Amino acid sequence: MTEPLSPPDADQPLSPSGCTTGTHLWITGRVQGVSYRAAAKAEADDLGLIGWVRNTAEGAVELLVGGDGPAVDALLRWAGKGPESAEVTEVEEREATEPDLASLPQAGFEIRR
Numbered sequence: 001m002t003e004p005l006s007p008p009d010a011d012q013p014l015s016p017s018g019c020t021t022g023t024h025l026w027i028t029g030r031v032q033g034v035s036y037r038a039a040a041k042a043e044a045d046d047l048g049l050i051g052w053v054r055n056t057a058e059g060a061v062e063l064l065v066g067g068d069g070p071a072v073d074a075l076l077r078w079a080g081k082g083p084e085s086a087e088v089t090e091v092e093e094r095e096a097t098e099p100d101l102a103s104l105p106q107a108g109f110e111i112r113r
Contacts, residue, residue, distance in 0.1 A: 019050065019066030019104055022096030025079055027061040029089035036061050037111045039083035040075075044109035047071040051104060054112040064096060066104045 027036070032055050040053045040063060049072065051065035063079060065072055082088045 019101055021068050022051070022064060022066040022101055022104065023068075023072060023076060024094050024096050024100050025063040025065075025076070026056070026092040027063065027079055027082065027088055027090075028059070028092075029082075030087040031061045031082060032059055034083060034085040036082050036086050039086075040079065041109050041111050043078050044075055047075055049075060049109055050107060052110040052112045064100055064104065065109075066096070066101065 037053045037055065040061070044051060044053075044065065049065050049067065051063065053061060053063045056062050065075055076091075076093065080088055080091050
């Protein structure tokens with residue numbers, strides 16, 4: 001007789017990257033056409049984070065970062081300012097969902113289209 005399947009352990013990774021937590025952002029203002037995505041990638045790379053950033057059809061920038069801690073906090077603070085040429089008016093932030101975490105790359109930070 002086989003053992004019943006047990007629910008996933010809360011400490012088990014939900015994504016290929018191994019992250020069990022993350023933050024999903026939507027950044028609005030003058031954030032497209034000002035190199036926001038490239039600057040976000042450079043900032044995340046400098047901080048050693050994983051995730052992705054992309055433009056939305058509505059004119060915002062969407063950013064997902066895996067993990068928590070000081071490096072993530074630093075990226076979230078940066079996102080509220082963006083690169084010098086951007087004018088951020090609002091940052092909507094929420095905890096990443098399981099599908100969000102599943103979309104994280106295994107390593108590094110990506111610009112998605």
